[in-house]
Amino acid sequence: MKPEPIDLHAKLEMIHEHWAPKVVAEMNDYQFKLVKLQGEFVWHQHENTDEVFYVLHGLLEVRFRDRSVFVREGELFVVPKGVEHITRAEDECHVLIIEPRGVINTGAQKGDLTAPNDVWI
DSSP states (O other): OOOOOOOHHHHHHTOOSBSOOEEEEEETTEEEEEEEEEEEOOOBOOTTOOEEEEEEESEEEEEOSSOEEEEETTOEEEEOTTOOBEEEEEEEEEEEEEEETTOOTTTTOOSTTOOOSOOBO
């Protein structure tokens, strides 16, 4: 396969649902996933990995049990492994998530917002 640049904005135009991450690239065992967020996710944690959020558009709230962090367009935030959190976006927010292949988006809290893994666009 010949490497080519990836147009993240064009890929985002292909996403029509919220909370459904789509893989756009891999590096070693890490996946780069685009997702559109709006509303509130579920409380969860990832026991064995950190989770990186890079906000491409909008405002993302990452809430912890004791505080909230607001991540703005152009900012990156790392949630440490094992830390319980919930994400929220009042208005639609576009995010690039970087995490190891196979990570379940809702952690052990499987439910309606649990997305299938390895869905590429």
